[in-house]
Amino acid sequence: MDDDGDQDNVIEEDFYTFLNVPRNATAEEINNAYRRQSRLYHPDKHVDPVLKREAETLFTRTKKAYEVLSDAHQRAIYDSLGTRGLETEGWEIVQRAKTPQEIREEYERLAREREERRLQQRTNPKGNVTVNINATDIFSRYDDEYDDISDRIFPTIEVSGMSFSQSIEAPLTLRDTVTMSGQLGTQNGTGTGSVNVSARRLISSKGWLELDVGAGNGPMLSLKGFRTLTKRLFCNGATILQFTAHGIRPGLVGTLAMQLDKHAVGYLTYRAGIQSAMSTMIVRDTSMSHTSFTMQFGMVHSYISLSYTYKMEERQLKLRGCVKAGTFGAFLEYGAEKKVSQHSSLSASVSVGVPTGVILKIKLSRASQTYSFPIHLCEEVVPAPVFYATVVPLITWTVIKKLIIDPVVREQKERDKEKQKELNKTRMLEKQREAKSAIDLMKATFSRIRSEEEAKRGLVITKALYGRFVYPQERAPRDDDNGPRDEVIDVTIPLQCLVKDSKLVLHNASKSQLPGFYDPCVGEDKQLLLQYLFHAQTHECIIKDAEPLRIPKQSHRVNTT
Incomplete structure (x- = not known):
């Protein structure tokens, strides 16, 4: 089991929500929240021995939250790193006068010390498998007088070809990394292969140097480098020496890049020797799209290309299109990429061009491994293969998604939920007990606040339920509903105790961390249902777990006519 992954699933304390203050709360707001909550949980306020013990626990938690958020040093650590940052070994050496940025840098230094002990156990394997398939016989039978196709x-x-490539990294220190890679391929009965070893050293935060040694079609030696010149300008370059039976073939590659604006970068590349060419490229990348325009002028090959990708993040889908024309022909390519799981994506594209014909490209990416299947359908551009190359992947994807992917994803989600519940089982039992204790301690305050609000016809919480409902989200359940409720808890008392001056404010965070609350359905989407009186008028609303809330609100008023 991955310890880091398990730690990510464990619920952390949210001090801001526990005190019911926003994350940008001022020192005065934190002090007021602490004083208000201390009056509820201070042990001296309770005589009953059982309530007194429960109050001690909650008061300790209240005091801890206040100590962290009222101390600029600890608050900066908590904001950046959470409670694990507060518990990191070595913080005792950090000066309390440091700024938040210096605090984070100090944490990163301590983290690097731990990381150095794990470097030798880490690699970053990457692989690529490509299988070229020739299916042109489907749409255009090969007419050979010596081959009787009538019997087929x-x-x-x-x-028609296959290629394999694999690489692994071997970190030596935080600055030095050795990468080993190999490639093996065959096309139409002719095989090729190469092996490469590179050593990279991080010179500074602005640049690195890399030495590559390879063997394939003769030995190869290259020296590469990268350097940040200014805030918006950077460059990289490489010198290459390839040793062949006919002598040494030198090569030189240099790229100058400039940040044009917030989303766009321009590149100017010059190649001399092995493949002489000059190219310019502009890349614009935003949260909604990715655009790339390239022009190349070379001794052997010149071309111009434009590609565009539309990102649909909410659906985890990307739509791509590309057009390219040059001395070797032209093609149009279109396709889509779909993320099918946390670490996997599947893409399909159709390439239509001259002289390549029609090619259907299927690619599966799983973690750091990529599997590509270019399927050559036709050597000429005709409507039939274009149509089938477009429609068949869509139909196949729909069938596979319904019959295989959706059930697997649902099963994985259920396993993740069960794992999260198991990891937090002890914690949730403690939170449940703590919430019950908090409500017991709130009862006297609840009665007082409710009486005061009723006397002035202010804000009176009549019903408050938190958890997962079986009702549609757009309709809040009424008192006369007899339908079942699933995994909800009554939080009327805790919310009434948060009412101040006939107002209730909840911030954009999970409500499960509020005093008197706990998470009744870990891993599920939760909601908060509220029914309340204001000026003796009935109001009701239902909000998502992390949604902020300010009541009373005119739009919540229920029309009883």
Whole structure:
């Protein structure tokens, strides 16, 4: 089991929500919240021995939250790193006068010391498998007078080529990394292979140097480097020496890049020697799209290309289009990429061009491994293969999604929920007991605040339920509803105790951390249902767990006519 992943699933304390203050709360707001909550939980306020013990626990938690948020040093650590940052070994050496940025840098230094002990156990494996498939016989039978195709029932589909590549990293220190990679491929019966070893050293935060040694079609030696010149300007370059049977072939590659604006970068690249060419590229990347425009002028190959990707983050889908024309021909490519799980994505694209014809490209990316399947459908551009290359992947995806992916994803979500519940089982039992204790301690305050609000016809909470409802989100359940409720808790008393001057304010955070609350359905989407009186008029609303709330509100008023 991954300890880091388990730690991410464990519920952390939210001091801001526990005190019911916003994350940008001022010192005065924190002090007021602390004084208000202390009056509820101070042990001296309770005579009953059982309530006194419960009050001690909650008062300790209240005091801890106040101590962290009222101390600029600890608050900066907590804001940046959470409670784990407060518990990190070595914080005793940090000066209390440091700024938040210096605090984070100090934490990163301590983290690096732990990281150095784990470097030798880490690699970053990357792999790529490509299988080229020739399926042109489906749409255009090969007419050979020596081959009797009349006897063949099915078209011939064959693997015309395959290639494999793999690389691993071996970190030596925080500045030095060795990468080993290899490639093996075959195309139409001809095989090639190469092996490469590179050593990279981080010179400073602005640049690095890398030495590559390889063997394939003769030995190869190269020296690469990267350097940040200004805030918006950076460059990289490489010198290459390739040793062949006909002598040494030198090469030089240099790229100058400039940040044009917040989302756009321009590149100017010059190649000399092995493949002489000059190219310019402009890349614009935003949260909604990715655009790339390239022009290249070379001794062997010149071209111009434009590609555009539309990102649909909410659906985890990307739509892509590309057009390219040059001395070797032209093509149009369109396709889509869908994220099918946390670490996997599937993409399909259709390439239509001259002289390549029609090619369907299927690619599966799983973590750091990529599997590509270019399927050559036709050597000429004709409507039939274009149509089938577009429609068949859509139909296949729909069937696979319904029959395989959706059930697997649902099962994985259920396993994750169960794992999260198991990891937090002890914690949740403690939170449940703590919430019950808090409500017991609130009862006297609840009665007082409610009586005061009723006397002035102010804000009176008549019903408050928190958890997961079986009702549709757009309709709040009424008192006369007899439908079942699933995993909800009554939080009427805790919310009434938060009413001040006939107002209730909840901030944009999970309500499960509020005093008197706990999470009744870990891993599920939760809601807060409120029914309240204001000026003796009935109001009701239902909000999502992390949604902020300010009541009373005119739009919540229920029309009883």
